[in-house]
Amino acid sequence: MTGGSPPIETSRLRTDIDATAAFGAVDADEGRGRTVLTGSPANGRARDRLVERLEDANMSVRVDAVGNIAGRWTPPGSDPDAAPIAVGSHLDSVPRGGIFDGVLGVYAGVETVRALQEAGRYPDRPVHVVSFTEEEGTRFADGLLGSSVAAGHRSVEDALALTDDDGVTLADALDDIGYRGEGRLDAADWDAWLELHVEQATRLERAGAPVGVVTTIAGVTHGEVTVTGDANHAGSTPMTERTDALTTASELVLAVEDAASADDASDTLVGTVGHLDISPGAVNVIPGEVELSLDVRDISADGIEGVVETLTQELSRLEAERGVTTALVREFDQAPTDMSPRLRESVHAAGDRVGVETLDLHSGAFHDTMSIADVTDAALLFAPSRDGISHSPREWTDWEDCATATAVLAEAVASIGGA
């Protein structure tokens, strides 16, 4: 090792995140929020600023056909043809999301390169800083859009043809902001991928640990249950003659909660109904149809299947007891994803070298790393989230914690590159 620990500058990293927070900023009673959907002017400005910072750090910038951005640094003395180390995350947000989710990981990557350059610690291979298109899946897809193309899970053509609720294609949305490039960033070419992200949970805060090292990203099943009863007049229909889709749906919401909270369920198992679409939805009409969203996650596929199985049994029971008809459609299944043992070890060792405690934990949320781990070694680092809050203007990670986690990231990148 030469040059000592990479000199992470908290103020520089903070300026990057602060400046990015201004794009798509929303009013909030508490905290700071932003809405940055793919292809929006705010998304364009956030991308423009990143490109400027990458170029400031003497990186060459490439934009691929689905808008993934990669800044490429070839360290002095490195082999330019060696498989690169890639770091990064995403710049898009959910509606009224927080200012750290994704942005921290992208600029931790930029700061890593800047710090390694300043410390004269040159990895033996190129380092790429990447921002993937639409991790959140709020406008065009279910999430992990850009990284799924980079991992080869989805073709460029299929991705560009995706449409939003107004029928606008991803291709046109990227054209709107000038970020429809060429070719395909291929993660299979990388030697390693590392992403730093906010934890969005409270385990680090509770343990008093500044950095988490993810063991497994939980798998997820998204589904939709449709319950069909009889819409009828709320005043003139006796209780005994009702087939109420909403009372049935309410039993299902509680069944999902019960199944995920059962005494014999894993602590990593979670189940959520985030939305009901109720028809006709009038105060004086018994609901005739309800569509119910389902989100079940665990680090074990068996845990997810257990909830789906319980729910399926509940649907049968409710059809028999309440006279409704029901249908369950599984819309999206992602298996649990283990992180690379080699890279996890590198991150723990990096923490030891910079004097920072690192804690093993799982990720309940999915991240672009989930896509990339299918095609190369991947690691996911967490920084603490205050009160575990995310996807909200109240999302917060202390600036010192941002810098500490970035220091571990930079040290890990250096060591993986033999510097």
Added chain:
Amino acid sequence: MTGGSPPIETSRLRTDIDATAAFGAVDADEGRGRTVLTGSPANGRARDRLVERLEDANMSVRVDAVGNIAGRWTPPGSDPDAAPIAVGSHLDSVPRGGIFDGVLGVYAGVETVRALQEAGRYPDRPVHVVSFTEEEGTRFADGLLGSSVAAGHRSVEDALALTDDDGVTLADALDDIGYRGEGRLDAADWDAWLELHVEQATRLERAGAPVGVVTTIAGVTHGEVTVTGDANHAGSTPMTERTDALTTASELVLAVEDAASADDASDTLVGTVGHLDISPGAVNVIPGEVELSLDVRDISADGIEGVVETLTQELSRLEAERGVTTALVREFDQAPTDMSPRLRESVHAAGDRVGVETLDLHSGAFHDTMSIADVTDAALLFAPSRDGISHSPREWTDWEDCATATAVLAEAVASIGGA
């Protein structure tokens, strides 16, 4: 009595309802539906057609300041200054409502006048045929809009200033269709009010009785419950750290059902949650806030209060057990309304005279008659609803049943008027 039973013409009544069904007609897989909101072009055309039919029956037509329409017939030999007998209902519908709800009562009134004229049975006082503005309350208010003005419950000025979701006033909406008249139709001037309506329940169908005579219109409480929890990430928030507004709301939906269905509850008690407004309402976010609509009805005020009291206790329990905060706002309370014994007796006697069985029952739905009964003697007649379905394109009442109930109505009007 002279002239025998009023000669109700089924085909004429059917033509009136059929023609009105064309205004605002909607596509439906089954049945025939219509959407006729106050002030819409469809509402204007339905009103225009009614005015033509009233004038065809030699009635003078008045439109008051809130758009209530009254056709006035002064029978030969009657005292034009005597307190009139009024009959009618409403022409507006809920979105995708049925073709009989309201329309039957208005045209049964027109047919009553036509039949009495043809039979030469002249009541000793004027007969008014009335169509009230916005009974359903779908665009401007909670319902009973025109009749509440006619009963003096709401001033003309307050009514005209009501706005829809887009900020359009009732005054402007009535101007749009040319139905903002002058003055105020005053139901306190009437000797009697009779309304024929579809039952919207199955008691007549089950009993095989063609006509119902309402004893009491159930009272109603409309309320809104707000449940506030913590919106958070559905993947990264363990089950033990959630404050989920939707699981709480689901318990409340089931508590309302339980309270209204309890073994010791009256058969006339009903409780409904027709709508939930879930925020943020995304598949991968734990709901942070839910607004829940409440509709509770009974012929006894105590029955309604019992459900509200049970719900209030549940809110306290859920605040303690789930850590949410809750608020219950009672938005609308209407006490149960007894019908006039004198008019009920007249309707039963009319049924006997025309050879039609009449059945005492209560009304779970509210109707304009609820307003009018506060200021004069009022009666409400029901015709059978197939399968009890209403507020739906599948609403249906056989044409013969429409005519039979109209015959009882006409005979009752004649007898109340001493003809």
